[in-house]
Amino acid sequence: MNCVLAEDNILHGTPLLRWVYELAGLFLPCWLSYFIAGFVIMFILVNAVLLGAAVFVWTERRLVGRLQNRVGPNRWGPFGMFQPIADLLKLIVKEDLIPQGADKIAFVAAPIIMVATAILMLAVVPFAKNTALADLNVGVLYVLAVTSLTSVAILMAGWSSNNRYALFGAARGVAVLISYEVPVVLCLLGVVIVAGSMSLADVVTAQAVPFILVQPLAMFVFVAGTSAELNRTPFDVAEAESELIAGYHIEYSGIKFGLIQAAEFGGVVTASAVIATLFLSGWAGPASNYIGWLWLLIKIGVVAFLFIWIRATFPRLRIDQIMAFAWKFLMPLSFINLMAVSLEVYFLRDSSGALTTTDLWIMTVINLVVFAVCIPLFGSLIRDKVRPAQLQPTARATPGATVQQAGGEVT
Amino acid sequence: MTGEQEFRGIESGPLFDRTWHIDRVEGAAVQGLKDTSVEPLSEPLIEVPDDLKGNLVVTSVDALVNWGRKSALWPVTFGLACCAFEMIATAMGRFDIARFGMEAFRASPRQADLMIIAGTVTWKMAPAIQRIHEQMAEPKWVISMGVCATSGGPYFGSYSVVPGVDHIIPVDVYVPGCPPRPDALLFGVMELHEKIKKYHNLRPGSRNVPGGTLAAENP
Amino acid sequence: MPFQALTGEALADRLAEAVPDSVERADGDCVWVEPSQIAITAQFLRDDPGLDFQFLNAISAVDFIDSFDVVYHLTSFRQQHKGVVKARLHGRESLSLPSVYEVWRGADLQEREVWDLMGIRFEGHPNMKRIMLWEGFDGHPLRKDYL
Numbered sequence: 012m013n014c015v016l017a018e019d020n021i022l023h024g025t026p027l028l029r030w031v032y033e034l035a036g037l038f039l040p041c042w043l044s045y046f047i048a049g050f051v052i053m054f055i056l057v058n059a060v061l062l063g064a065a066v067f068v069w070t071e072r073r074l075v076g077r078l079q080n081r082v083g084p085n086r087w088g089p090f091g092m093f094q095p096i097a098d099l100l101k102l103i104v105k106e107d108l109i110p111q112g113a114d115k116i117a118f119v120a121a122p123i124i125m126v127a128t129a130i131l132m133l134a135v136v137p138f139a140k141n142t143a144l145a146d147l148n149v150g151v152l153y154v155l156a157v158t159s160l161t162s163v164a165i166l167m168a169g170w171s172s173n174n175r176y177a178l179f180g181a182a183r184g185v186a187v188l189i190s191y192e193v194p195v196v197l198c199l200l201g202v203v204i205v206a207g208s209m210s211l212a213d214v215v216t217a218q219a220v221p222f223i224l225v226q227p228l229a230m231f232v233f234v235a236g237t238s239a240e241l242n243r244t245p246f247d248v249a250e251a252e253s254e255l256i257a258g259y260h261i262e263y264s265g266i267k268f269g270l271i272q273a274a275e276f277g278g279v280v281t282a283s284a285v286i287a288t289l290f291l292s293g294w295a296g297p298a299s300n301y302i303g304w305l306w307l308l309i310k311i312g313v314v315a316f317l318f319i320w321i322r323a324t325f326p327r328l329r330i331d332q333i334m335a336f337a338w339k340f341l342m343p344l345s346f347i348n349l350m351a352v353s354l355e356v357y358f359l360r361d362s363s364g365a366l367t368t369t370d371l372w373i374m375t376v377i378n379l380v381v382f383a384v385c386i387p388l389f390g391s392l393i394r395d396k397v398r399p400a401q402l403q404p405t406a407r408a409t410p411g412a413t414v415q416q417a418g419g420e421v422t
Numbered sequence: 423m424t425g426e427q428e429f430r431g432i433e434s435g436p437l438f439d440r441t442w443h444i445d446r447v448e449g450a451a452v453q454g455l456k457d458t459s460v461e462p463l464s465e466p467l468i469e470v471p472d473d474l475k476g477n478l479v480v481t482s483v484d485a486l487v488n489w490g491r492k493s494a495l496w497p498v499t500f501g502l503a504c505c506a507f508e509m510i511a512t513a514m515g516r517f518d519i520a521r522f523g524m525e526a527f528r529a530s531p532r533q534a535d536l537m538i539i540a541g542t543v544t545w546k547m548a549p550a551i552q553r554i555h556e557q558m559a560e561p562k563w564v565i566s567m568g569v570c571a572t573s574g575g576p577y578f579g580s581y582s583v584v585p586g587v588d589h590i591i592p593v594d595v596y597v598p599g600c601p602p603r604p605d606a607l608l609f610g611v612m613e614l615h616e617k618i619k620k621y622h623n624l625r626p627g628s629r630n631v632p633g634g635t636l637a638a639e640n641p
Numbered sequence: 642m643p644f645q646a647l648t649g650e651a652l653a654d655r656l657a658e659a660v661p662d663s664v665e666r667a668d669g670d671c672v673w674v675e676p677s678q679i680a681i682t683a684q685f686l687r688d689d690p691g692l693d694f695q696f697l698n699a700i701s702a703v704d705f706i707d708s709f710d711v712v713y714h715l716t717s718f719r720q721q722h723k724g725v726v727k728a729r730l731h732g733r734e735s736l737s738l739p740s741v742y743e744v745w746r747g748a749d750l751q752e753r754e755v756w757d758l759m760g761i762r763f764e765g766h767p768n769m770k771r772i773m774l775w776e777g778f779d780g781h782p783l784r785k786d787y788l
Binding site for chain 2: 767768769770771773774775776777778782787788
């Protein structure tokens with residue numbers, strides 16, 4: 012029996028699923044082979060993200076060690092490579108506590124949702140030409156929708172733990188997530204305007220010039236905003252050890268905590284993949300018809316290194332500084348980027364609405380100038396807002412006179 | 423006015439009235455702990471039962487699990503006195519406890535495996551230490567760092583210092599010194615690694631014994 | 642810049658004029674103040690523009706078997722000088738002294754510590770209870786007759 016995916020099926024544009032579906036359909040009923048094709052894709056996704064998380068954990072610990080003039084894990088396995096395996100093994104066999112008074116369903120569901128969001132984000136990223144696991148025509152929207160699920164999971168974790176520190180951490184985390192969602196979305200709008208499509212595959216093909224050059228402002232805001240949405244160090248008030256013990260995951264132990272960590276680090280990998288696709292032209296590169304996946308991996312590595320570097324460099328900000336950074340710094344920048352890109356596209360596009368490579372280079376020059384002007388300008392504007400008020404210098408008499416005065420003369 | 427205030431003849435403000443009850447309950451708890459903790463708890467020792475010796479599958483799984491546990495021994499962020507500075511120095515660049523995968527100092531005791539008692543344990547602090555130890559998820563280990571935590575040290579016999587933290591929680595490894603150098607703490611950690619390697623994990627009923635897997639089996 | 646240490650006599654001269662009957666005696670290092678007058682004296686020491694002791698370094702107590710000294714170390718950052726004021730309490734039981742909490746808020750924990758370890762009570766302190774040891778502890782351990 013032969014199974015053929017209908018043309019109007021939303022997954023028709025996904026070659027991997029179609030091949031598996033048609034292959035399995037040779038000797039299985041169609042509905043079963045459809046499931047098998049779906050499971051194959053899920054299997055690849057889950058393992059890719061979890062393996063990526065493990066590799067990223069090792070890289071981060073070694074690299075942060077080097078950046079802090081330390082050695083980092085180097086005992087278990089060559090270069091300490093088995094460290095994430097040992098961590099995982101220990102977390103699996105560790106006692107799994109559910110506190111008395113916790114909302115059990117939400118408590119158990121929260122880490123699973125976190126991991127799911129991290130995994131789902133990777134589904135629409137094209138690994139090479141025509142090789143996205145699910146080539147959705149609304150890919151960018153899908154990425155945003157999945158990312159914002161994280162805030163639900165964080166709130167679930169914090170609320171169900173029956174612990175006030177967890178609730179504080181969750182409230183902070185959700186506040187940060189919702190605030191940073193706005194500039195990030197506005198940046199993606201600029202990308203979509205230039206690419207003319209919401210599908211990530213089309214975004215990659217539209218990048219004759221990588222969008223990091225066409226829209227440096229958007230790249231900057233997106234990396235900063237994603238760093239905050241991933242709860243990484245300059246913005247990790249949600250789990251600030253010195254204030255909130257461990258934030259929303261304070262009551263999690265064992266494999267549930269392991270899942271939260273996997274979601275955190277896997278989230279960095281998937282976010283790096285999305286950034287590489289949106290701004291660094293994804294799988295495109297020399298010989299990209301054959302080694303597109305290698306180009307994507309290299310670009311993911313570069314972005315992940317950037318995240319690690321940011322984490323190792325910056326100290327934690329206060330919550331008001333983080334909010335000021337989002338609303339007073341990133342927001343105006345993303346608006347400026349959106350306005351500039353819209354105007355440029357309006358004037359440069361041809362009659363059919365397409366942009367040539369020359370147009371992109373013109374936009375690059377203009378936007379680089381805008382970038383060079385806006386960052387110092389808004390930086391100087393926000394600098395006074397986030398600093399604590401200066402202490403007033405106290406009036407103080409000259410020491411010579413006072414000693415004489417205090418020496419016993421009664422006035 | 424509470425009875426205690428009348429007894430002491432102090433006219434005091436609302437702050438006193440608000441907090442007095444809490445203080446009295448806390449004081450009763452501390453005094454009760456001091457009165458009951460007169461004998462040191464036994465050290466959790468390792469014993470291999472005969473019926474499991476030579477069981478290839480179980481020992482292989484044990485070896486794997488023990489390797490995982492010893493390789494990812496996350497300490498709880500916890501320092502009491504001067505030894506804590508040596509513990510911090512152990513985590514810094516020169517000695518770098520991260521080589522053993524231990525730089526993940528967890529602030530939440532739920533996620534930690536190892537408790538380094540770094541410094542003098544006073545009776546007023548003892549209930550807090552006991553509670554943190556109880557909050558840690560099994561399996562958990564304790565290193566007593568420095569002579570103060572081990573035996574009271576220079577404060578042995580003092581009215582306010584616990585004569586060894588093993589009076590309130592079971593201790594796996596004692597590290598001498600006042601304070602121990604980071605090298606000594608690292609040596610203690612490696613001794614703990616050797617100890618963890620000998621654990622048997624899959625024996626029925628061994629899970630609920632406090633203070634390591636085999637505390638109650640020690641003859 | 643070193644702080645100039647005021648002699649006890651200099652302090653005593655100032656105090657004798659401002660607060661009558663407050664000075665017991667004075668020597669080159671410090672001045673002994675009548676215990677019942679300590680709060681008023683402290684108010685004067687802080688508010689007088691010539692002395693201007695805005696900062697209380699420490700309150701401590703010394704056990705002399707038949708008497709106790711409560712010692713106040715004071716510093717003026719504006720006038721760049723420092724001074725020592727003491728109050729002598731006789732006897733060993735039910736000792737008390739007016740609190741200087743209203744003058745220097747920093748005295749809060751220090752007075753509680755003196756009460757905890759030496760057993761000298763401070764009248765007018767809003768929260769006079771033990772700070773280092775636990776409630777229900779028997780005795781005051783830094784006294785010389787403890788153990």
